[in-house]
Amino acid sequence: MRIVVAPDSFKGTIDAADAAEALSSGWRSVRSADEVRCVPMADGGEGTLAAVVSASPGARLVDVPDVAGPDGRPVRGQFALLPDGTAVVELAVASGLPLLGGELRPLTATTRGTGETVAAALDAGATRLLVGLGGSASTDGGFGLLSALGARLLDRTGHVVPDALSDLDAALDAATAFDRSRMRFAPSGGVVLLTDVTNPLLGERGAAAVYGPQKGAGERELPLLERRLERLAELVGGDPSHPGAGAAGGTGYGLLAGWGAVVEPGAPAVARLLGLPGLLASADLLITGEGRYDATSLQGKAVGEVVRLAEAAGVPSRVVAGESAADGVLTLSSLAGSASAARSEPARWLHRAGAALAEQWAART
Structure with a gap:
């Protein structure tokens, strides 16, 4: 048998x-x-990297030392590089909730370390990117990730808004434009987001309302996070109602609108990959x-x-x-x-x- x-x-x-x-x-x-x-198996969340490496002949796991963890302290990033040039990144490795050790940071947690991991995968020659969205500690709309790829906020005079990561809400309030001019290009084979989440970015089914409490947001923080995501959507554009935009604290939206990614259900994509x-x-x-x-x-x-x-x-x-x-x-x-x-x-x-x-x-x- x-x-x-x-x-x-x-x-x-x-x-x-x-x-x-x-x-x-x-x-x-x-x-x-x-x-x-x-x-x-995995569905794009926890265990995706391990599943891909264990079941894909020729895949190798690449460490990325000292990327920014969700609280800014350095952690080890990782991605899997497959023989066909596909890189697989699991957001939770560098930006996951367990990395905070119970000290949740609903307003300040960032996805920057995942962006630094993605940049390292591009440096390694990745021609296609799969990003597993799951287990995020942050509700930053993916801005931390995008900033690591070169995105910037500009004020009305065209100057860069400083300290966007240390005080994202103040930076968004001061900004009048989202600048992509220095962003790294997406790989030629595209960027695919793996998630079983279909929530939009905003509203009662959005990233803040549904998932914010899991990340420590209470009655005071939830309206602030919703306003943050609304402001980000005003600056970046795109479609905040797209299914999956609310995944990983809005990181789905950030990559959809800011980097031209597409969303696929995680489990079927991982099954095909394996x-x-x-x-x-x-x-x-x-x-x-x-x-x-x-x-x-x-x-x-x-x-x-x-x-x-x-x-x-x-x-x-x-x-x-x-x-x-x-x-x-x-x-x-x-x-x-x-x-x-x-x-x-x-x-x-x-x-x-x-x-x-x-x-x-x-x-x-």
């Missing part, structure tokens, strides 16, 4: 690559003669999984996408989850006896889940 093991990460406990290995080793402990292929449709065409079974499985899992997330691809290929699928709100899903919490026990040793219980699925399959045949 040919088995494809393609889980997402079990967030907060184990990444997708290690989850795939644990599931596959559990399966092989029962059915050692089967051919098992690990394809760790060659998953072709692997499933010759598979007998798909195993996938994530930390918590519920109704939203089938709505644009990685697990839902691989299950959809398996159905299209006529391949049966099995889902493993840490916990599940749906029937028919093998959960680690049931195997371990509790959710806390499962979270404390995820690899152990994923191995056991893989073995249990193999035992069930053997009993059927």
Whole structure:
């Protein structure tokens, strides 16, 4: 038999690559003669770089030292460079919420470090760019990223507005123009934004209203962030209502309007990049999984996408989850006896889940 093991990460406990290995080793402990292929998945957010590198022969991970973290302190940036010249950047690596260590900065967090990472990818010869939007700490509309690529704010006299990153709101109020003249050119193969978010930039479904609270914004900060994004849209132009413009604190909008990017659903794009449709065409079974499985899992997330691809290929699928709100899903919490026990040793219980699925399959045949 040919088995494809393609889980997402079990967030907060184990990444997708290690989850795939644990599931596959559990399966092989029962059915050692089967051919098992690990394809760790992602949807453009957390784990996208790791998934691309682990499943793409010839891909290499490139470190970018000392880019600006979301609070301005230096962090390590990374991008993946594929043999065809495509560079993959995961926004959360340099501009993610976990980098703040719980000290959220709703008004001052920046995406500049992601822009510095993108610039490094261009310097390395990238001819196409995929940017995974997810896990952002910032609601800067992508201005920090664009500024790292050379964008500037100008006042009515044509002079550069200073300190735009340290006090973005004051800079936007003082500016009368968004200057692209010194921006780096986008790669010839284009810029694709990977996200499962369809929110616009502004309004009750916008970046500030929906995602601002996750980044520490309260009743005082939310109107300020909405006004910031409105002002940025006035200066940059484009279409703030475009689906996905609100992704990553408005970074979707910044790259759409400021750099000519396009948006694609993250999970299908990553699946194509990893060659998953072709692997499933010759598979007998798909195993996938994530930390918590519920109704939203089938709505644009990685697990839902691989299950959809398996159905299209006529391949049966099995889902493993840490916990599940749906029937028919093998959960680690049931195997371990509790959710806390499962979270404390995820690899152990994923191995056991893989073995249990193999035992069930053997009993059927």
